[in-house]
Amino acid sequence: MRSERLEVIRQGDSSGNGMIVRAILCSGRALYGFATENFYGGDWDLGPTWNYLVCGDKPFLVDAGRRGTGLHLLEMIASVGFDPREIETIVVSHGHEDHDGGIFEVVGKTGARVTAHEAYGCLMRPLPGAAPSREKARFPVSCWCCPMPISFSMRNCLDYHAERAKLTISDLEMNGGAGIEVLHTPGHSPDAVALLIDGEALLPGDTILPGITPHPSQERFFDIVRPALPKKWREAQELFGLRAYLRSLAKIEQMAGAFGDVLVLPSHRLYYRDGFNHIGLKERIEELLQHHFDRCSDFLRILNTGPQSLQEVARQHFRPELLKGHGIHLASDEVASHCELMAASGDVVFLEGGKLIATGTKNFSSFFGPR
Ligand SMILES: [Zn+2]
Numbered sequence: 001m002r003s004e005r006l007e008v009i010r011q012g013d014s015s016g017n018g019m020i021v022r023a024i025l026c027s028g029r030a031l032y033g034f035a036t037e038n039f040y041g042g043d044w045d046l047g048p049t050w051n052y053l054v055c056g057d058k059p060f061l062v063d064a065g066r067r068g069t070g071l072h073l074l075e076m077i078a079s080v081g082f083d084p085r086e087i088e089t090i091v092v093s094h095g096h097e098d099h100d101g102g103i104f105e106v107v108g109k110t111g112a113r114v115t116a117h118e119a120y121g122c123l124m125r126p127l128p129g130a131a132p133s134r135e136k137a138r139f140p141v142s143c144w145c146c147p148m149p150i151s152f153s154m155r156n157c158l159d160y161h162a163e164r165a166k167l168t169i170s171d172l173e174m175n176g177g178a179g180i181e182v183l184h185t186p187g188h189s190p191d192a193v194a195l196l197i198d199g200e201a202l203l204p205g206d207t208i209l210p211g212i213t214p215h216p217s218q219e220r221f222f223d224i225v226r227p228a229l230p231k232k233w234r235e236a237q238e239l240f241g242l243r244a245y246l247r248s249l250a251k252i253e254q255m256a257g258a259f260g261d262v263l264v265l266p267s268h269r270l271y272y273r274d275g276f277n278h279i280g281l282k283e284r285i286e287e288l289l290q291h292h293f294d295r296c297s298d299f300l301r302i303l304n305t306g307p308q309s310l311q312e313v314a315r316q317h318f319r320p321e322l323l324k325g326h327g328i329h330l331a332s333d334e335v336a337s338h339c340e341l342m343a344a345s346g347d348v349v350f351l352e353g354g355k356l357i358a359t360g361t362k363n364f365s366s367f368f369g370p371r
């Protein structure tokens, strides 16, 4: 497998924090991976964020870790003998803080240009007149649908947003340039992209991770954030929800699958619990499809016992330790994403007051291909 070609430049801790790896592609191009710390813990631990430096005529960095880790990232980049000021561009894999929080610091030191999918630029700024609540008016549009309570956002996110709002973002060129193919892969986040480098290495961001499944967004978010989006996006599933996510997996498989055994470099858990996670692209995509299929099946089984709220379904499906603290919000959102897909196939109906009922059909499998 190609991932066996990864060379450890610096060892990190058992989760990979502080680790540096390198891959030299057959094209001769060097890619570096730098793992910067994340501070989430417990059962929702993702491990560090893996940020990648793609060398070549126009070197670029994909992501810059969480807020507060940008300078550490620059030190790591310098430690491999690469002058960070040579970084021309920072590509944002998607607009989550564990990927773009460090960009402000990195730009301050390098002057690099920041580029992201068009939807990122639309959603990263506040639009007070259209915000769904007074409190949300202070936050960028991307936060209007955050599952966390507003008290959490007030405490943790304001500084990050203030910094991010100062950045100039240019739209990512979807034709990428020599050897670089860019795919829009919404689902986990509306602005997610995957990059294929020389047909040999795939940087899927959070869209494909080993061992964990990225949290899908919800189609209902589309109507909420629509005032901030250009008119060309007409349907929720072009940007949001589990259907978008499944389609993105299919697009990635189609693009990268044509090249055979691709080196997959995910944004989390490349290395975890003292070992590398080698990703076979086809197999991992199949596992992800099966995971969401099984989840839909179980939510439908629960709903077949009678009308229930998202939280009630979550409490029956997820292990109690995953529901502690903010876990219940994340778990309920996960149920909502799957139920939207099943509502689209007619298996579930959303009732007034937030409850759901099953209709007795099981048509959702049509979204997953034969299994
Ligand atoms: Zn993410």
Ligand SMILES: [Zn+2]
Pocket (backbone or CB within 6 Å): 046, 096, 098, 099, 206, 267, 268
């Ligand atoms: Zn992430």
